[in-house]
Each structure stands twice: as C-alpha cells, then as structure tokens.
Amino acid sequence: MQTEILSQAAAQARGLAIDAIHACSSGHLGLPLGCAEIGAVLYGAGGLRYNPAAPKWLNRDRFVLSGGHGSMFLYSWLHLSGYHLSMDEVKNFRQLGSETPGHPEFGDTEGVEATTGPLGQGIGNAVGYALSAKAAAAKFNTAEHTIFDQHVFALHGDGCLQEGVAKEAIAFAGHNKLDNLILIYDSNDVTLDAMADQTQSEDAEAYFISQNFDAVTIEGHDLGAIAEAIAHAKASDNGKPKVIIAKTTIGKGIPEVEGTAAGHGEGGAKFAEAARRGLGLPEETFYVSDAVRTHFAEVARANAALHAEWQVIFDAWKATNPALAAQLEGGEPADLLGQIPEFDAGTKAATRASGGSVMQAVAKAIPQLISGSADLYGSTKNYIKDGGDFGPDNFAGRNIWFGIREHGMGAICNGIAYDGIFKASCATFLVFADYMRGSIRLASLAKLPVTYIFTHDSVGVGEDGPTHQPVETVSGLRVIPNLDVIRPADAEETAGAFAAALQRKDGPTALILTRQNIPAQDSLSISERREGVLKGGYIAKKERGELKLILMATGSELQHAMGAAEQVGDGVRVVSLPCFERFERQSANYIESVLPSSCAARVAVEAGVSSTWGQYVGFGGKTVCIDRFGMSAPGDTVMAELGMTADNVAEVAKSLL
DSSP, X not given: XXXXXXXXXXXXXXXXXXXXXXXXXXXXXXXHHHTHHXXXXXXXXXXXXXXXXXXXXXXXXXXXXXXXXXXXXXXXXXXXXXXXXXXXXXXXXXXXXXXXXXXXXXXXXXTOOSOOOSTTHHHHHHHHHHHHHHHHHHHHOOSSOOOOOOOEEEEEEHHHHHSHHHHXXXXXXXXXXXTTEEEEEEEOSBOSSSBGGGTOOOOHHHHHHHTTOEEEEEETTOHHHHHHHHHHHHHOOSSOOEEEEEEOOTTTTOTTTTTSGGGSSSGGGGGHHHHHHHTTOOSSSSOOOHHXXXXXXXXXHHHHHHXXXXXXXXXXXXXXXXXXXXXXXXXXXXXXGGGSOOOOTTOOBOHHHHHXXXXXXXXXXXXXXXXXXSSOHHHHOXXXXXXXXXXXXXXXXXXXXXXXXXXXXXXXXXXXXHHOSSEEEEEEEGGGGGGGHHHHHHHHHHTOOOEEEEESOSGGGOTTOGGGOOTTHHHHHHTSTTXXXXXXXXXXXXXXXXXXXXXXXXSOEEEEOOSSOBOOOTTSOHHHHHHHHHTXXXXXXXXXXXXXXEEEEOGGGHHHHHHHHHHHOTTEEEEEOSOHHHHHXXXXXXXXXXXXXXXXOEEEEOSSOSGGGHHHHTTTOEEEOOXXXXXXXXXXXXXXXXXXXXXXXXXXXXXXX
16 A cells, blocks of 8 residues: 555645635535545545446445535545546535535536435435445346445444434344445544534444444554455455444644534634645645646556456346346336226225235336335335345345334435435335435435335324324425425326336435225226326316316315315316426416416315415415314214315305305
C-alpha cells in the first residue's frame, strides 16, 4: 500500500471539503475531515471495487454514505477517483442546479448510490443493496459463471445508530446472515449538540455482536489498520455482516474545533487558511497535486481491468443462459393487465383478498418481483405462493419476512429499488404507514418504483377500534409529492391498481386495500374499471339527462355513491377517483370530460378525513367524510354511525339540488 500518496490524498480531500464549505458558508466539515483516511483506502487502495468509466457496473461494490450531511466526503472522493464530477461542480457545492447538492441525491451525481441525509436511512438502504446482491447471486450465478459477488459498504456515525430505522435494519441483516454487508462506523464520540456521552452509553462492539455481526474496533486514521480491516471483512463469508468501528477525530485538521461538537458543522471553515497550512497544502484553494491525480488514474486503470475481466465472464454467462439474461434485463409484459385473470361477475370480496389473487398473477408475469411483509402475510395477503422464503438457506426466496419493523422494511425496500435488479413490494396495515413515512418520502424523492400494499384501510376495520382505524392516513400519503396513492373500489379496480403500480418507473405507489368485503361494480365493464384506474379516475355512472350533480368516491365508498345516485334520480353522475395523482397527469380535456367545470354541485365520499378533497369539490360542493377518530364496534356499525351509507350520501346530495 502506498501510504505516502494516500496520506497526501487524504489531506487534499480534507482541503477540498474545507474550501467548498468555506466558499458557501454552509455544510458539515466533521465527517469529511474525520474520515479522510477511510476514503483514501476505499477509493484509492482497493477497498472498493468500482469503475468510474462504468458507474453502473453490475458487479461493482456499492458505497452508501448514510451520514449524508457529510456529502463533501463523497464528492471529494468521487472527483479524485475520476467519476464524472468536475472541479467546477465541487466548487459549486450546495448551489442551485449543481451536481453537489447539500445531501447526496440519487440520479443527480454519478457514484451516488442512494439519496441520504435523514439519519439511519442509509444503513437500511445498504441492507437492501446487500439483500439484492444475495438474491441476485442466488438467482443468476451458475456453477460455471459467477457474475455477482459484490460487497456493500455504508459509512455512518452515532446519529445514524441512534435512529430506530438503523436498529431495525441491522437486526434484519444479522438475522438473515448478510455477510456481504460491511458497515463502517465513524465513531468520533460527538453528536451535533454535544459530546455523544450526553445521549448514549452503548457498548458498540457488544451491541453489534449481539446482532450476529463481526465487529472490530480500529484507529480510524491509521491507513494500514483501515486497509487490513476492510480486506478481512471482504474475505470473510462466515454468515455474519461486518462492522468496522473506526475511532476518529471529528473535524480533524482544524485544531480550533476538532474533537468537539463545534467540529460537526461549518464553524471550522473560518479557519480555512490556517487549516490548509497545517495540512501541508499550498495557499491555492481546491488544490489537488499531480501526484495524487496520477495515483488515481492508475487506480482507475486497474479497476477498468477488473471490469474487463468480469465482462468476459458476463458475456459467456449471457450466451450460455439466455433465459436468465432476459430476466436480468428486467421489464414487465407489455400487457400486464392481460396477464391478470378476470374476476367472476358478482365477486364480493375485500380488496386485500382480491389483491392476493392479483399478486399471484403478476408474480408469474414478473419473475423479478419480490414481496415482503411486516409480520402480517396472513392479513395482507401478499405472499407469493411457491416463491419460497428469503433467508440464509434460500437467498433466492421471493418472500421477505421483515418482522415487526415497518421503518426498516421501507428503507430496505428502497435499497432493493436503488439496485434496480428486483422489483420491491412490501405490506403492512395502513395505520402503520406512518412508521415508514420517512422511507416512503425518500422513495418518492429518489423516484424509486417501490410498491406499498397497505390493508385495513378505514374505520371498516371495526372492533379493533380507533388505534387501528386510519382515518387520516390516506390524505397524509396523498400530500407526499410523486407518490401515487390508489384506493380501488372492487376486485377489477384492484387488478388495475397492481398493474399501475408495477408498471410505474418514476416513483412509488401505495395500494390502499380493505379488510371488509365490498361488492363488484358489475354495471361497468371489466376494461372500464381496470383502465379507469390507470387513468386515476373515470365515470362510473353516467347521468340520465342534464348533468346536475357529481358524486365522487374512492374505495369501499364507491358503492354508496352508486346507491345514492339511484336514490337521487336523474342528472347525477358518479365518478370513481381511485388515484388523484394519476388523474391529475391526464390531459386537461380528459379531466374536463370526467369532471366538467360547469357542474359545481359536487359531493365527495370517503371514509377518511376531507382535507384532500377540496380541489375537486370546490366552494360549491360538500364532503361525506370522517373528520374525527373512529370507534370500536363491528365495521358495518361504525361505517353507518359515521355516515358512510348510501342514504346519508343521498341526503347530502339532495341538499345541493
């Protein structure tokens, strides 16, 4: 190992971070300075297997910066390594439209494997990447050709470990023996406000060992110790994930703040000139020496050679295994809806049950689909029959038992989606969606095609009472940008909902399904209901004569709108709006054809809060919704007590005529 040049690289990476943060008077110096030697070994001494000329190489090692606030760590090393990240972009740190945003964003910057910043999420993402790698190796490797054997790294600090999502993901990784996962713990004994002992007293090694991890503690500024720990972690396939606890000094290189809470943020940047001199750097800002450039050019050539060797193996594998190669390339059938059998007329079923039937059909059509549940398969009905259970004895299993770990489940599914080899879906009760909201928000931000299956969607849950009746949750999900929320009204709408979710490429979808049975809307054709969901909304019942009133509904309440329309009589249109977001993406002409602006008399019906219906009911309309918590009683009783009946909808509708 070329210790001298790596030490120079570490000093220059520190300089880049100091200069970038000083230039914009914003950012976090602590991690980039404290972990510089770790970066030097990862990117400059064979710690990571990567090729900057092919940033999406399938068998590259993945690196996730879970402590995303330390983004200048990642940007410095990506620039030095030869990724498509220019010095101008480094200088543009945190500026509008730059490739160096305040926290790393997936898709914006080559080499960024995950959108990170909310602490702990990156650990969950790394576990998802590790799961995906194990599943890919089990599914695609053959006796003759190994095309997947990568490792997954995540660099994190105390803040990540204090967040519960990290602990959920760590427990999952240890239990499932994901020994391709390597966590690097930047253990500097400091959090943002104070020294870490103000808020924690955990024995880190003992904790990780208790979770079935291999754990080692090293001096985090010792290049040799870092390299040895990483090499040992990569060489070991003993069924245990690895953690390298690196004892570091936060803000190292700025004596005025290093080792203190003040070293976490940008406070040390004002000492930039003195720090640069102390690091042995010239007065020139954003300095990188020719020697360091030459070293990383040599590293890039070596990595390109590794990639070329792998490519020979991959090409041979592809020629020998065309069916597997076709699956690896992914994609869904052009007519996924056509792969879902039609339901019998008159089918009265809970949409969770209909969803279970649909899941079997789409799982056959999409072999890369995997499905997980937070200890609720028996209720959420998303278990893939004959798919096997994912675990250390069968990494090819398509059913993931997450345990009661909703937030970890969400972050892990994001990691699977970031990897892009498998299609991730997961399930729990709708009321617990709030436990995974942080992960859902990041999936929406990063445009990840994750499918969430949320059952037990309303006060129709009944006897379990208000703690399990999610009156506010559908509206709460609808306000997340780029999240499609689909609440189907019968079995055929459910088929359309699954097809919409699994064919979406640019963001996640939440499927909102009932516990209670609801009738089929057989007055409409199957294609009308299925394709209507793809458009987000459609006319479920055309008015007789002149249009006077529009009743709008989703999910289990569409039946009440249809019944009310019959009671009110002529002039009433019923519109099914299973997905506001998809509806809003339709043409202005289509939206006007379904909800003509000339008709201001409108009633919205939904067994949840009314807050997101304003855009459709306007000032002249009314809502039949539930703006209160529910109650414990049989589901039909609760629904009737809270006004979810055709009679009540008809009464409200008549008041507008």
